[in-house]
Amino acid sequence: MRMSRYFLPTLKENPAEAQIASHRLMLRAGMVRQGAAGIYSWLPLGLRVLKKIEQIVREEQDRAGALEVLMPTIQSADLWSESGRYDDYGKEMLRITDRHGREMLYGPTNEELITDIFRREVKSYRDLPKNLYHIQWKFRDEIRPRFGVMRGREFLMKDAYSFDLTAEDGVKSYNAMFVAYLRTFARMGLTAIPMRADTGPIGGDLSHEFLIIAETGESEVFFHNKFNDMSDNFKVSGDHATIVAEWTEPYAATEEMHDEDSCSVAEGELVRGRGIEVGHIFFFGDKYSKPLNAVVQGPEGPPSAVQMGSYGIGVSRLVGGIIEASHDDNGIIWPEAVAPFKVGLMNLGPKKEDCVEFCDKLYADLEAAGVEVLYDDRKDGAGAKFANMDLIGLPWQVAVGPRGLKNGVVEVKNRATGEKRELTPEAFLAEMAA
Amino acid sequence: MRMSRYFLPTLKENPAEAQIASHRLMLRAGMVRQGAAGIYSWLPLGLRVLKKIEQIVREEQDRAGALEVLMPTIQSADLWSESGRYDDYGKEMLRITDRHGREMLYGPTNEELITDIFRREVKSYRDLPKNLYHIQWKFRDEIRPRFGVMRGREFLMKDAYSFDLTAEDGVKSYNAMFVAYLRTFARMGLTAIPMRADTGPIGGDLSHEFLIIAETGESEVFFHNKFNDMSDNFKVSGDHATIVAEWTEPYAATEEMHDEDSCSVAEGELVRGRGIEVGHIFFFGDKYSKPLNAVVQGPEGPPSAVQMGSYGIGVSRLVGGIIEASHDDNGIIWPEAVAPFKVGLMNLGPKKEDCVEFCDKLYADLEAAGVEVLYDDRKDGAGAKFANMDLIGLPWQVAVGPRGLKNGVVEVKNRATGEKRELTPEAFLAEMAA
Numbered sequence: 001m002r003m004s005r006y007f008l009p010t011l012k013e014n015p016a017e018a019q020i021a022s023h024r025l026m027l028r029a030g031m032v033r034q035g036a037a038g039i040y041s042w043l044p045l046g047l048r049v050l051k052k053i054e055q056i057v058r059e060e061q062d063r064a065g066a067l068e069v070l071m072p073t074i075q076s077a078d079l080w081s082e083s084g085r086y087d088d089y090g091k092e093m094l095r096i097t098d099r100h101g102r103e104m105l106y107g108p109t110n111e112e113l114i115t116d117i118f119r120r121e122v123k124s125y126r127d128l129p130k131n132l133y134h135i136q137w138k139f140r141d142e143i144r145p146r147f148g149v150m151r152g153r154e155f156l157m158k159d160a161y162s163f164d165l166t167a168e169d170g171v172k173s174y175n176a177m178f179v180a181y182l183r184t185f186a187r188m189g190l191t192a193i194p195m196r197a198d199t200g201p202i203g204g205d206l207s208h209e210f211l212i213i214a215e216t217g218e219s220e221v222f223f224h225n226k227f228n229d230m231s232d233n234f235k236v237s238g239d240h241a242t243i244v245a246e247w248t249e250p251y252a253a254t255e256e257m258h259d260e261d262s263c264s265v266a267e268g269e270l271v272r273g274r275g276i277e278v279g280h281i282f283f284f285g286d287k288y289s290k291p292l293n294a295v296v297q298g299p300e301g302p303p304s305a306v307q308m309g310s311y312g313i314g315v316s317r318l319v320g321g322i323i324e325a326s327h328d329d330n331g332i333i334w335p336e337a338v339a340p341f342k343v344g345l346m347n348l349g350p351k352k353e354d355c356v357e358f359c360d361k362l363y364a365d366l367e368a369a370g371v372e373v374l375y376d377d378r379k380d381g382a383g384a385k386f387a388n389m390d391l392i393g394l395p396w397q398v399a400v401g402p403r404g405l406k407n408g409v410v411e412v413k414n415r416a417t418g419e420k421r422e423l424t425p426e427a428f429l430a431e432m433a434a
Numbered sequence: 435m436r437m438s439r440y441f442l443p444t445l446k447e448n449p450a451e452a453q454i455a456s457h458r459l460m461l462r463a464g465m466v467r468q469g470a471a472g473i474y475s476w477l478p479l480g481l482r483v484l485k486k487i488e489q490i491v492r493e494e495q496d497r498a499g500a501l502e503v504l505m506p507t508i509q510s511a512d513l514w515s516e517s518g519r520y521d522d523y524g525k526e527m528l529r530i531t532d533r534h535g536r537e538m539l540y541g542p543t544n545e546e547l548i549t550d551i552f553r554r555e556v557k558s559y560r561d562l563p564k565n566l567y568h569i570q571w572k573f574r575d576e577i578r579p580r581f582g583v584m585r586g587r588e589f590l591m592k593d594a595y596s597f598d599l600t601a602e603d604g605v606k607s608y609n610a611m612f613v614a615y616l617r618t619f620a621r622m623g624l625t626a627i628p629m630r631a632d633t634g635p636i637g638g639d640l641s642h643e644f645l646i647i648a649e650t651g652e653s654e655v656f657f658h659n660k661f662n663d664m665s666d667n668f669k670v671s672g673d674h675a676t677i678v679a680e681w682t683e684p685y686a687a688t689e690e691m692h693d694e695d696s697c698s699v700a701e702g703e704l705v706r707g708r709g710i711e712v713g714h715i716f717f718f719g720d721k722y723s724k725p726l727n728a729v730v731q732g733p734e735g736p737p738s739a740v741q742m743g744s745y746g747i748g749v750s751r752l753v754g755g756i757i758e759a760s761h762d763d764n765g766i767i768w769p770e771a772v773a774p775f776k777v778g779l780m781n782l783g784p785k786k787e788d789c790v791e792f793c794d795k796l797y798a799d800l801e802a803a804g805v806e807v808l809y810d811d812r813k814d815g816a817g818a819k820f821a822n823m824d825l826i827g828l829p830w831q832v833a834v835g836p837r838g839l840k841n842g843v844v845e846v847k848n849r850a851t852g853e854k855r856e857l858t859p860e861a862f863l864a865e866m867a868a
Contacts, residue, residue, distance in 0.1 A: 007501050007564060009555035033551055036510040036538065041551055044501045067441050067478045072588045073507060073571055074528075074540070076470040091533045094508075096540075099525045099575045104470065106508070106530075106540075117467055117475055121443035130441060137507055137571070141533045154506045 001341070002363075003376045007044050010388055021216050022320035023148030025332050029392045031319075038145025038153035045392065046319065048340035050156065053318050054135055056187050056337065057158045064180040066131040066160050071113050073137055077103035079112040083291050088201065092140045106139035111202070111288045111310055114161040118306070119294035125165045128296065128306070129173055133160030135315060149320045150218070150276070156316040162309045165298060167285060170307035174206065174283045175240040177311040181210050181279050182247065184313065189335030190325060191231040192278060193223055195252045202310060204284025209254065209277050214325040217274030222258045224250035225269050276321045283309040332393030333416050341374040343432055344394040346385045348401035350377065359400050362410070362425050369433035390415070398428060435775070436797075437810045441478050444822055455650050456754035457582030459766050463826045465753075472579025472587035479826065480753065482774035484590065487752050488569055490621050490771065491592045498614035500565040500594050505547050507571055511537035513546040517725050522635065526574045540573035545636070545722045545744055548595040552740070553728035559599045562730065562740070563607055567594030569749060583754045584652070584710070590750040596743045599732060601719060604741035608640065608717045609674040611745040615644050615713050616668065616681065618747065623769025624759060625665040626712060627657055629686040636744060638718025643688065643711050648759040651708030656692045658684035659703050710755045717743040766827030767850050775808040777866055778828040782816045782835035793834050796844070796859050803867035824849070832862060 009030040018024035026032050031046030042050055058068065074096070080086035094106040107113065114132055122130065135158045145153050162173035178194065185192035190212045197209040211221055227250060237243075251265045254275065263270070286305035289295070295303040314321075326333045336342065345363055349355030359377065366373040374394060376385050382401070389397045397413040404410055409422040423431070443464040452458035460466050465480025476484055492502065508530070514520035528540040541547065548566055556564065569592045579587050596607035612628065619626035624646045631643040645655055661684060671677075685699045688709070697704070720739035723729070729737040748755075760767045770776065779797055783789030793811065800807040808828060810819050816835070823831045831847040838844055843856040857865070 005499070007503070007555075007566060033554065035506055035547060035550075036508070036536075039506045039508055039510075041506060041547065042504040043551075044503055047502055047504050050504070065439070068481055069441070069478055070476040070481050070484070072469055072473045072475060074470070074473055074573065074588055076473075094530065094532065096528065096530050098528065099577065102470075113469060113475065116469075117477075120467065121441075132441060139508065143533065154508055 001374050003374065004378050006374070008392075009043070010391060018148065020147050020150070020324070021327055022150060022323035025323050025327060025391070026148055026320065029332060032149065038142055038151070040149060040152060040154070045340050049319050049334070049338055050316060052338045052340075053188065053322075054156070054158075054315050057184055057313055057315060058135065060180045060184040060187070061133050061158065061160060063183075064131070064176050066133045068134060069117075069132050070134045070136060071107070071110050071117075073106055073139070074104050075107045075113055077105055079116055079292070080105065083112045083115075083288055085112070085201070092142065094139045094141045107136075108138055108140045109202070109310075109312075110134070110159055111161065111308075112292065115288045115292045115294050115308070118163055119289075119292060122163070122296060124297045125299055129162065129164045129169060131160055131162040131173060131177075133158060133311070147218075147320070149316045150324075152316065155314065158313040158315055160311040162311070163294075164307045165296065165304070167307050170283055170285065170309055171206070172240070174281065174309050175244045177281055177309070178208065178244050178247070179240050181281065181311075181313070182243070185210060185212065185278065186231070188318070188322060188338055190278075190322065191228070193221070193227050193231075193252050193275070194247055195221065195223070195254050196248070196257055197254065197280065198256060199282055199284070202282045202284065203287045204282045204309075206283040208248070208281050210279035211254070211275030211277050212321050212325050213273050213275055214321070215274060216324045217276045219275055219277075220255045220258075221253070221273050221275035222263065223252040223271050223273070224265050225271050226250045227252065228271075276324055277314070278318050278321050279311075279313045281309065281311045283307075327393070330387070331391035334393045334395060336395045339393070339395050341372040341394050343371055343373040343396045343398060344389045344392070345373055345375045346382075346389060346397065346399045347375075347377055348382045348385065348399055349405070350379050352402060355400060355402055355405055358405055358425075362398075362400065362429070365425075365429055366432060369429060371432045396432065435808050437808065438812050440808070442826075443477070444825060452582065454581050454584070454758070455761055456584060456757035459757050459761060459825070460582055460754065463766060466583065472576055472585070474583060474586060474588070479774050483753050483768070483772055484750060486772045486774075487622065487756075488590070488592075488749050491618055491747055491749060492569065494614045494618040494621070495567050495592065495594060497617075498565070498610050500567045502568065503551075503566050504568045504570060505541070505544050505551075507540055507573070508538050509541045509547055511539055513550055513726070514539065517546045517549075517722055519546070519635070526576065528573045528575045541570075542572055542574045543636070543744075543746075544568070544593055545595065545742075546726065549722045549726045549728050549742070552597055553723075553726060556597070556730060558731045559733055563596065563598045563603060565594055565596040565607060565611075567592060567745070581652075581754070583750045584758075586750065589748065592747040592749055594745040596745070597728075598741045599730065599738070601741050604717055604719065604743055605640070606674070608715065608743050609678045611715055611743070612642065612678050612681070613674050615715065615745075615747070616677070619644060619646065619712065620665070620668045622752070622756060622772055624712075624756065625661070627655070627661050627665075627686050627709070628681055629655065629657070629688050630682070630691055631688065631714065632690060633716055633718070636716045636718065637721045638716045638743075640717040642682070642715050644713035645688070645709030645711050646755050646759050647707050647709055648755070649708060650758045651710045653709055653711075654689040655687070655707050655709035656697065657686040657705050657707070658699050659705050660684045661686065662705075710758055711748070712752050712755050713745075713747045715743065715745045761827070764821070765825035768827045768829060770829045773827070773829050775806040775828050777805055777807040777830045777832060778823045778826070779807055779809045780816075780819045780823060780831065780833045781809075781811055782819065782833055783839070784811065784813050786836055789834060789836055789839055792839055792859075796832075796834065796863070799859075799863055800866060803863060805866045830866065
């Protein structure tokens with residue numbers, strides 16, 4: 001993509017309304033713009049990141065055997081009255097009355113709706129297990145939306161729902177999602193630590209939050225330093241139950257769950273850090289299937305309410321979370337798997353014909369090799385171009401100037417390490433295309 | 435995908451509530467289920483089709499140089515007061531009051547919001563032309579939602595918005611979208627005819643609807659029989675203005691625009707058919723940019739309001755529209771480009787070990803070759819499997835039974851033509867992977 005044609009309204013100054021790094025950097029890098037309090041439009045650069053995260057989440061859900069569906073954003077209030085949550089949910093639920101006076105709502109989560117779909121279609125244990133997920137916009141009418149996409153009102157979430165005949169099978173489904181979450185976050189270059197969690201308004205008694213560790217995280221967390229090694233060496237080996245056991249054995253707790261007295265980790269092994277919740281999984285048995293009468297015929301005996309779990313990942317929240325975990329004073333540092341483009345190409349001699357020609361060719365060659373490249377072909381000065389590239393945080397920067405051109409080399413910078421090298425364009429191309 | 439693991443709740447009987455073919459078939463094929471009046475959940479099979487259509491639309495927008503963004507579903511009412519449309523829009527607009535008493539709405543279209551984004555960021559003609567599009571759920575609170583996804587309340591739409599300095603450039607942008615639409619529909623295997631249209635609540639004085647021709651279409655259309663040849667031979671050659679001229683020269687009109695008296699097409703050349711609107715494009719100049727004060731500095735003279743157009747495609751509506759245009763008494767007939775799977779593999783001897791082994795291998799080979807295949811590995815009888823495959827309408831059916839197994843052949847059926855052939859599994863695999 002040529003910047004001269006792109007829509008990338010970057011800002012030189014820090015916007016006053018942004019209190020945290022990710023909010024500030026997403027505005028400055030032209031990724032999002034606020035439409036109303038806690039409601040954002042995603043501009044081209046931001047949308048590319050959102051889509052990459054969404055796709056990794058999707059692939060790992062598919063790999064785990066979950067089936068993708070898509071439920072609507074607007075739901076009838078009736079189902080929520082049936083489950084008993086309509087009154088419970090309070091003012092965070094955006095309630096709507098349609099033209100015929102029917103009570104509707106913008107889904108903050110989908111336990112009721114998916115259970116309704118399930119109960120209408122599935123009648124026998126033979127059709128189990130099933131895990132249905134979707135990636136859809138949700139709305140929670142936060143009293144004080146803040147921190148950009150980290151605590152917005154309209155947000156993109158992946159939510160999966162598992163259905164099993166027995167609680168034992170239900171825990172197997174829970175474990176499969178647990179492992180899928182480890183894989184998902186690892187692929188994004190994140191250290192995400194599962195922590196035993198409160199179940200809150202979702203309910204049930206088995207639940208884990210996944211938190212990524214970032215200095216600027218929203219809440220204090222306490223965990224055994226073993227986790228640092230485990231994250232570095234993360235591999236999926238062994239069966240799900242074994243992996244879950246390994247990852248839940250060392251101590252890890254959020255502020256709310258942490259208890260100084262009962263925590264037996266030696267002082268030197270306990271890490272006090274800050275975390276950002278990016279996933280939350282629940283096993284809640286028949287909490288919804290019973291009131292909604294989602295029953296299946298078992299192999300013997302009377303029909304029984306299905307055993308359910310639900311599994312959320314904050315997809316839009318992750319965009320902010322990754323930035324919190326990976327930035328410096330100059331801007332964002334994208335992990336390659338979620339970067340909007342892999343390469344940022346800068347023409348430092350945009351008024352010189354040979355430099356333009358050289359850059360145009362390198363751009364075409366990169367694109368032809370399937371490398372995603374953002375090409376700064378504008379007339380701006382070199383300083384502005386370098387600053388802008390650091391701000392938007394593409395993993396590889398390549399600068400082409402009159403001096404390098406004479407020597408037949410381009411200057412390549414790794415955004416994460418800052419390491420700079422001079423390479424022939426052929427060598428650079430080969431490295432990027434590999 | 436194995437059917438034994440899939441979530442594909444097909445129905446043998448026609449649902450009483452469905453009045454038209456696409457609604458009936460989408461329910462019977464387990465593609466969607468209604469959550470509330472005019473609001474649908476997309477089940478796995480239906481979602482695959484929706485995503486394929488969405489992706490074709492996206493690729494052709496990108497090819498035309500439009501840039502993808504994503505605006506939220508919920509908007510502030512303020513912008514609509516500014517443009518003057520807040521009161522105009524009537525009861526079809528879903529109006530919402532948030533917890534702080536602020537007036538919000540579920541976007542039925544996005545002229546206001548995109549113009550707001552544009553006016554905040556773009557100040558100079560140097561940044562023009564721009565065309566920004568998104569693919570997002572919209573809501574129109576139809577008084578009587580019906581016909582399934584063809585006239586639902588929550589629906590997926592692609593809407594693009596072009597910004598130019600002059601009306602002349604604006605028409606160029608309009609023409610580029612016109613051609614992109616021809617390409618888009620042609621790729622889906624559809625004959626879509628552009629017809630001069632009323633501009634309605636969007637405004638402006640240049641507008642075309644694109645209608646696909648289907649016996650069961652919602653409205654009567656009149657067009658010159660030249661269009662049949664043009665669709666068959668559709669190629670994008672020549673510049674945009676020429677292509678637009680070619681496609682707007684022959685007579686074509688919807689019922690509302692048709693005028694018996696002024697229509698000069700010879701009786702033998704005039705086709706009376708039925709059509710389904712799947713796209714609608716508008717050029718409306720400064721209708722929104724003026725009240726919203728979206729002005730740019732020109733190369734000389736004072737700043738002027740940008741010239742805008744908007745361009746919609748009904749993405750979820752197309753799923754129904756394609757079925758209306760392509761089905762028979764037995765079910766759906768998917769054009770290959772939008773089919774949920776390319777191949778339906780049926781094991782007709784699911785209780786015979788050699789037949790299972792053979793089918794499992796063919797399934798694995800097809801998947802390995804990158805062919806999307808739905809594998810009916812269930813214990814049902816052959817009759818039910820054949821009927822089900824015809825219903826869901828995959829382009830290629832391949833049946834493996836004990837008899838064929840003995841002769842080393844599989845039976846291949848083309849769903850569209852009904853043609854049947856016996857092939858070795860190797861020959862079938864080679865044909866599908868080609």
